[in-house]
Amino acid sequence: MTQPAKPTATYRLQLTPGFGFREAEALVGYLTELGVSHLYLSPILQAVSSSQHGYDVTDHTRVRAEFGGVDALRELAAAGLPLVVDIVPNHMTVPVPESGSARLWDVLAHGPEAESARWFDIDWSGGGGKVAMPVLGGDTDVEAEVVADGDVLRYYDHEFPVRPGSGGRLSEQHYRLVQWREPPGYRRFFDVSSLIGLRVEDPEVFEATHEVILSLVAEGVISGLRVDHPDGLADPRGYLARLRERAPVWTVAEKILIDDERLPDDWACEGTTGYDALNMVTRLFVDPAGAEPLVELFTGHTAFPRDYDTVRYEAKRQVLAQFFTGEVERLTRETPDLREAMTELLAAMPVYRAYAVPGERPPAETVRVLREAASRAARHADPAAVERAVELVLSGPAETVVRFQQTCGPVMAKGVEDTALYRWYPLACLNEVGGEPDRFAVSAEEFHAYCAGMAPYTMTTLSTHDTKRSEDVRARLAVLSELPGEWAEAVAGWSEQVSFDPKLDYFAWQNLMAAWPISVERFSDYLYKAAREAKTSISWISPDAAYEKGVRDFAARAIDACGPSIAAFTERVDRYAQVNSLGQKLVQLMMPGIPDVYQGSETTDFSLVDPDNRRPVDFAYRRSLLDAPEAGGWDAAKLLVTSSALRLRARLDPEAPYIPISTGEDGAGRDHAVAFARGDRAVAVVTRLPAGLSRRGGWDGATVTLPPGGWRDLLTGARHTGRIPLAHLLGRYPVALLEKE
Structure with missing residues (x-):
């Protein structure tokens, strides 16, 4: 097939049951005028019918009905903007009821001999040859609460097939029902047991899960691909090579890079989805002189350690103990004496993947990263055992090499992104996916050097559906690095009026100011999620109704009592935040790479973490500003910068x-x-x-x-x-x- 033209700029839309292909088609004229070359869509295959994000795929054979199906997708593609589509090769959903997934149902009914057994990364050797399904709540008397209904066993909303010839006895099935907090008998996405890992390294599974996507690429309906979470795959290099062979289109991978880490040269894609660029751009607008006073202010309010490394290590060890015991047990089943050493090695890993491939000599950088991690791990475990663990990870059995790779990413994501970054936040604009909150700034020279090494067709971004804060929230927060004294004074005044939990309050003040104005409902929902992610007082698996009520009461009181003062402080900040907002936007749109504009961020957007950043966008308002660039104000200026840069990019060679x-x-x-x-x-x-x-x-x-x-x-x-x-x-x-x- 003829390879479609690469994008000059993309625009990401989050499709939902209420905003599908026809609603997207209505925006093509506006987006074309804005200056993008390609429309970039969230996942389009059939997912849970109510899903607001689409990463919980239930059926790879269908384009999602709630969006209008394949015919509406073809009409969208014909409307004038080529389509880039987000694909999810790592996992699919475990729906409720479980009968909603034909492939999973087949496996639960027929076990390892099922036609679909090769689809899923199931641990059949653990649990007596049965796959553990973590669905039980409380101290359930399973036998009493599971109801037989013909060929189906029901547990509340859950459904499970009866194994042929088993007489409906629960003990005779290919699965065992366990408490919801227990690890499942399969690889999952991070710690989400409702998302089961796929084995796309199997050619048959690759073909079946990609048939629709590949046919739409061949048809010309899809012109580019975004690959979700490649670190979860057994062989991301092999997967991308196979994908490139079958779909020779512009492709980027959601690979999270840390610090100076670079994407491997042998991955068959144009680059990443842009978090590395995002973090560099953010640091360019942060004043390094603010580091010391802001760390002092943070530790004074929270009593957290000054040393981020300590917080990160403790967070990773905590999630390993709470969420990943099953993964570690599977990794060390043949070497149980190395369990503690392997756990410490995982906790010490500074990146999401070490790039070791079974049967190949590991790259020098892989050896260096693992040796450095081993040095840190040996402080907490037997050094000799750690050394043995490293050798197994580098050149041991394929199962060990691959499992370690697949476990690194979840531990980093849950331990750092979803725990440490909610605990250590002297300046929260630095607490982004792939970010290092203790690296406060980069100089212009450092930024220039970074850009000189960028791949010309990698993606760049400032906001995504997964960012912890939108770009304009970060633009406001960056100003605090220049006004640490004024900020300390303001926080002291607010804290005298309203307080709740020292580990949460200072986090709350930063985000309340940076997202202002914000409703009590939005703010309390955000703090509730932040507290659960931090895991210092409550967590997703250890709720506390009294604490959660306290969070919501604090949010309401903070807005009510301190609102006028926060509004006044934000007004002062905004004189400078607008400069940061326009500056970071222009830099991102004009630096090397293919710039993406996340929905709505062509004007100001003060959204927090999902689902806040997936709220409906007022496109009519943005269209009116595009037609009247002289309207004035921050929104009009940002839209002018965005549209001018995007149109220029269309005339500019990406190389x-x-x-x-x-x-x-x-x-x-x-x-x-x-x-x-x-x-x-x-x-x-x-x-x-x-x-x-x-x-x-x-x-x-x-x-x-x-x-x-x-x-x-x-x-x-x-x-x-x-x-x-x-x-x-x-x-x-x-x-x-x-x-x-």
Whole structure:
């Protein structure tokens, strides 16, 4: 097949039962005018009928009925924007009732001999040859509460098939029902037992789970792919190679990279989904001088340790003990004497995957990462046992090598993303997926070096359906790094009026200010989730009704008593947050890579973690602003920056070189401006650390020298050439987007 054109920019839509293909089709005209080249959709295969996200696939043979089915999808593809689709190779759902999954039903009925048994990563050797199904609540008398109904056994809303010839006796089935807190008898997505791991490394399973997607690619309906959670796969490199062979289209993988980690060169995809770029852009707008006072403020309010490494280690050990005992037991079944050593090695791993492949000599970087992790693990376990565990992970049996890889990601995700980042938050804009909250900032030089090494067709982003906070919430929070004293004063005043839990309160004040204005319902739902993720007072598996009521009461009192003061502080912050917002947007849209715009983020969006960031978007409002760019205000300015940059990207070669432009060797230009060119066609100039710039009285004669030729600012229409005072170039907007005339 002819390979479709790669995107110049994408726009991500979250499809829901109330917003399907026809609703998306109605936006094609607006999105085309906005300047994107491709429409990027959340998963489209049949999922649980009420699902608001689509990652809980029930049937790989059908395009989701709630969205309009395959005919409506074809109509959307024909409407004018090529489609990029999110696919979920790692898992599918365990629905309730379980009869909603034909493949799972077959396995539960017929066991390891079932036609569908090869589909699922089931631990048949554990639990007496039966797959554990964690569905029981409380101290259930299973025999008394499971009801036989012909060929079906029912437990409340759950349904299970009767094994032929078993006479309906529960003890004679291929499954055993266990308490909901117990680990399941199958690999799952993170700690979510309702999502069962697929074995797409099996060619037959790959074909069956990808048949519809591959046929739609061949038909030209799908022009690009986003691969969800490749770290969960037994062989992500092999999977991506097979996918590329069958679907030679632009493909990015949701690979979370940490610090200087880079995507392996032998993965057959264009790059990641952009969290690495997101974290670099965020740090560019954070003042490193704020690190020490903000850490002091954080520890003073919360009594958490100053050392993030300690918090991260404790969080990973906690989730290993609470959620991943089944995974560790399966990993060490043949070497039970190494269980503690392997647990500590998992806790010490700094990345989501070590890239060891069974039967291959491990890359030098893999050996280095594991040796460093072993050094840390040996502080808590027998060093000799840790050394043996490392050798098994690097070059042991295939089962051990693969299982370790598949366990690293869930432990990082649950231990860091969903625990440590809710415990250690001196500046919460740094607490993002793949982020390191103790790495406060990057210099312009560090950012330029990062961009110089980027792949031209990787995805970049600032907001996604999974970000902990939207880009404009982070833009506000970044300002606190420049105003730590004023922030400390404000928090002290609010805390005197309203307090609840020292481990949660300071987190609450940051996010309340940054998401302001916010309803009590949204804010309390967010704090409730944050408290459960932190696992310091409550958790998802250990609820506490009294504490949860306290959370909601605190949210209501904080907004009621402190609302006017928070509004006033936010107004002060917004003078600078708007500068950060426009700056980070322009940088992301013009840096190397294919920029994605998450739904609604072409204007301001002050959303928190999901499901808050998946609320309906007012597209009519955004369309009206696109038609009236002179409307003024933050929303209009951000939409102007977004649309101007996206349209320019459509005219720009994605492989155009990234060329840093000096903004001065000292003074305001060096400290507060970042500029770069894309080839000889485009230049972006942005303001950073605006509060500091204001304190020093402005640009003070700082200049930037443009590349040769005449340049037109697409935001203002002004024409420039040669050496330009930054005060003139950035007089109307804090950013400039120049195209060569």
